[in-house]
Amino acid sequence: MTTAYAPGSVTTVFVPQSDPEEGSLGVSFAVEDGVHATVKPTDETVIRLDGTVTSFEPVAGVLDSIGVTADVSLEADIPVGCGFGASGAATLATALAAADVFDLELSREDVLTAAHRAEVAAGTGLGDVFVQEQGGLVWNTGDGRDRTERDDRIEYTSTGGIATQDVLRDEGAITKVADAGTEALSTFHPGDSLQAWFNASWAFAKRTELPTQSVEQTVERVLDNDGAATMAMVGETVLATGVEGVLDESTRITNDGAHVR
Numbered sequence: 001m002t003t004a005y006a007p008g009s010v011t012t013v014f015v016p017q018s019d020p021e022e023g024s025l026g027v028s029f030a031v032e033d034g035v036h037a038t039v040k041p042t043d044e045t046v047i048r049l050d051g052t053v054t055s056f057e058p059v060a061g062v063l064d065s066i067g068v069t070a071d072v073s074l075e076a077d078i079p080v081g082c083g084f085g086a087s088g089a090a091t092l093a094t095a096l097a098a099a100d101v102f103d104l105e106l107s108r109e110d111v112l113t114a115a116h117r118a119e120v121a122a123g124t125g126l127g128d129v130f131v132q133e134q135g136g137l138v139w140n141t142g143d144g145r146d147r148t149e150r151d152d153r154i155e156y157t158s159t160g161g162i163a164t165q166d167v168l169r170d171e172g173a174i175t176k177v178a179d180a181g182t183e184a185l186s187t188f189h190p191g192d193s194l195q196a197w198f199n200a201s202w203a204f205a206k207r208t209e210l211p212t213q214s215v216e217q218t219v220e221r222v223l224d225n226d227g228a229a230t231m232a233m234v235g236e237t238v239l240a241t242g243v244e245g246v247l248d249e250s251t252r253i254t255n256d257g258a259h260v261r
C-alpha cells in the first residue's frame with residue numbers, strides 16, 4: 001500500500017473556460033491542510049472518507065481511468081465541500097498513490113492530467129489539482145499558469161458546504177462568475193498584498209451573488225477588525241488576512257506540492 005498527500009487549495013476568483021482541459025482562469029493558493037490517500041490493490045474499488053464508506057465520484061473516476069481497482073482510505077484535514085478543494089486533493093493524492101503502488105508507467109504529468117480530467121468529468125473542479133500539484137500562489141489571468149511562493153497566515157470560518165457541481169451546472173451563476181471574474185483578474189498583480197487581493201476578491205464574490213448571509217456577516221466582522229476577507233469558491237467559507245483571533249481556524253499558504261509520503 002502507498003499513502004500520498006495533496007494540500008487543499010482555495011480559489012478566490014475564477015473564470016471558467018470553454019475548453020476545460022487547461023483549467024480555468026483564476027487566482028488560487030495551496031494551504032497547509034490537505035488530504036491523505038492510502039491506496040491498496042483490491043478486486044473491487046471501495047472508498048472511505050475518515051473511516052466511512054462513501055461515494056466519491058472523481059476519486060472513483062480517476063481509478064477507472066488509469067485502469068485499476070483499489071481500497072482507498074482518505075483522511076481529510078480540511079472540511080469537504082467547503083471550498084478547500086478537498087475533491088481535487090483526494091483525487092490527486094489517490095492518483096499519485098495508485099501510480100506508485102501499482103507501479104504504473106505514468107509520469108507526474110500523466111497523473112496530473114488524469115486527476116484533472118476526473119475532476120472535470122465529475123463537475124467537482126476546474127483546476128484545483130494544478131494548484132495542489134505545485135503549491136504556492138498560482139494564477140492564470142490569460143497568459144498561462146504562473147506561480148509564486150508565499151507563506152501568508154490565513155484565518156477562516158466554514159459554516160457549511162456548497163456543492164461545486166450545482167454551481168458549475170447553473171448557467172446563470174456561471175455567467176455572473178465569468179463577467180465579474182474577468183474584471184477582477186484584470187486588476188491582479190502577483191506582488192500585491194493578500195489584503196489588497198482579498199478586497200478585490202470580495203468585490204468579485206458579491207457580484208456572483210454566491211455569498212450567503214452568514215458569509216456576508218462574517219466578512220463584515222473581519223472588515224470591522226481592519227482585516228480583509230473574501231469567500232472561498234465554492235463553499236460557505238470566509239477567508240481572512242490581516243487579523244488575529246477573529247475567525248475560528250487558521251492555516252498558511254504552503255509551497256509544498258502533492259507527494260507520495
Ligand SMILES: Nc1ncnc2c1ncn2[C@@H]1O[C@H](COP(=O)(O)OP(=O)(O)OP(=O)(O)O)[C@@H](O)[C@H]1O
Pocket residue numbers: 009049054055056057058079080081082083084085086087088122123124125128162163164165233234235
Ligand atoms: N461526507 C461527504 N461530504 C461531502 N462530500 C462528500 C462526502 N463524501 C464524499 N463526498 C464527495 O466529495 C465531493 C465534494 O466536492 P466539492 O467540489 O463540492 O467539494 P470541495 O472539493 O471540498 O470544494 P471546492 O471544490 O468547492 O473547493 C463530491 O464529489 C461528493 O460526492
Ligand SMILES: CC(C)(CO)[C@@H](O)C(=O)[O-]
Pocket residue numbers: 011014024026083085124125126127128129164233234
Ligand atoms: C471550480 C472552482 C473554480 C471553484 O470551486 C475550483 O474548485 C477549481 O478551480 O477547480
